Amino acid sequence: MKETLDFFAKNLIDWYLDNKRDLPWRSTKDPYFIWLSEIILQQTRVAQGTPYYLAFTSAFGDVKSLAAAPQQKVLKLWQGLGYYSRARNLHIAAKYVANELDGRFPSTYKGLLQLKGVGDYTASAVGSICFDLPTAVVDGNVYRVLSRLFGIATPINTTQGIKDFKSLAQQLLDTSQPGTYNQALMEFGARFCVPQNPNCAQCIFKYKCDAYKNKQVANLPVKLKKVKVKKRYFNYIVILSENGNTVLQQRTEKGIWQQLYEFPLVETTHLVAQDALCKEIQFDHISTLYDLDTLTLFRENAVVHKLSHQHLYTRFWIAQTKSKLPKGIPVDDIDQYAVPVLISNFISEFEGFK
DNA sequence: AACTCGGGGTG
DNA sequence: CACCCAGAGTT
Numbered sequence A: 001m002k003e004t005l006d007f008f009a010k011n012l013i014d015w016y017l018d019n020k021r022d023l024p025w026r027s028t029k030d031p032y033f034i035w036l037s038e039i040i041l042q043q044t045r046v047a048q049g050t051p052y053y054l055a056f057t058s059a060f061g062d063v064k065s066l067a068a069a070p071q072q073k074v075l076k077l078w079q080g081l082g083y084y085s086r087a088r089n090l091h092i093a094a095k096y097v098a099n100e101l102d103g104r105f106p107s108t109y110k111g112l113l114q115l116k117g118v119g120d121y122t123a124s125a126v127g128s129i130c131f132d133l134p135t136a137v138v139d140g141n142v143y144r145v146l147s148r149l150f151g152i153a154t155p156i157n158t159t160q161g162i163k164d165f166k167s168l169a170q171q172l173l174d175t176s177q178p179g180t181y182n183q184a185l186m187e188f189g190a191r192f193c194v195p196q197n198p199n200c201a202q203c204i205f206k207y208k209c210d211a212y213k214n215k216q217v218a219n220l221p222v223k224l225k226k227v228k229v230k231k232r233y234f235n236y237i238v239i240l241s242e243n244g245n246t247v248l249q250q251r252t253e254k255g256i257w258q259q260l261y262e263f264p265l266v267e268t269t270h271l272v273a274q275d276a277l278c279k280e281i282q283f284d285h286i287s288t289l290y291d292l293d294t295l296t297l298f299r300e301n302a303v304v305h306k307l308s309h310q311h312l313y314t315r316f317w318i319a320q321t322k323s324k325l326p327k328g329i330p331v332d333d334i335d336q337y338a339v340p341v342l343i344s345n346f347i348s349e350f351e352g353f354k
Numbered sequence B: 001a002a003c004t005c006g007g008g009g010t011g
Numbered sequence C: 001c002a003c004c005c006a007g008a009g010t011t
Helices: A002-019 A031-040 A046-059 A063-068 A071-078 A085-100 A109-113 A120-131 A140-149 A159-172 A178-191 A274-282 A285-289 A331-336 A341-349
Strands: A230-241 A265-268 A294-297 A303-306 A310-321
Touching: A002 A159, A002 A178, A031 A046, A031 A085, A031 A120, A046 A071, A063 A085, A071 A085, A109 A120, A120 A178, A140 A159, A140 A178, A230 A274, A230 A341, A265 A274, A274 A285, A274 A294, A303 A341, A310 A341
Parallel strands: A230 A310
Antiparallel strands: A230 A265, A294 A310, A303 A310
């Protein structure tokens, strides 16, 4: 068994050293930078996350700098990356490390787990890369590589699957260089043992891979099907006053986009025409707060903004008003607020803001 | 154990 | 269109 482990780890790491990408966070073992990169890369492709990593490291050179920033600055830098709880938890964890630990990250697995937004994967990654802790990472790449190599059909999104793959990954870990090994395994999954149409004929493990030998590569890993998406109907009221102000509101309730800004929103159960929307507004606090004169639809066809679990059928309505807006903000200032991509797309398309 | 949380890339 | 991405937190 030990020979098998050594064979796997040695060949994997040799492949890694020949094929690894030169990524910005691979030139340091500073836990601040490694932690930051790992949070950004949760459920996020390297290509998408890299510009954000560079922006954050440029804005905040250390954890105390990040901790001292206002939340809105953090959210604005995070804008467009999605899963915004990561940004909120990142900030909470930074303040904890800066204020309670004097800027020094925990150097144990259990200590790292205490940080908001740090779960088993991230604690294992930071621990192994920064502190040489013998903690195996299990991310989407690891599930795929190990399920194929060992022909394991246990669904990866079940309690049993999570337990089994973590256990296997831990057995396989090269404890003499856990950080390099962990990154090698993930890199191999990301660059070679890819989800669709992997180049198995050229794989260094083709004679060891259970899935390849049994023609099960396309069927692994197994994942239980997820719930269907819900449809929602959003009507954003883009208020324009004669003195060049508009209104943004912060989302404070649970659900999507917590703490981000948007135009006043009227959600309906179906796509509505203008007269129906006006009636909806009559019962909404918007009409009591603002004296709207005209309401015109920006575009007839609703924008369908697709999230993982929701499809947002969205229309923007332009409302002119002569009244001075309570809590109005200058139109020129809207780009200072952190907004969902759905809103930023509209802002860049709407000529009334230019 | 099931749900929720984004946005974008891929075939 | 379905699936996936260097997962974590809540219910």
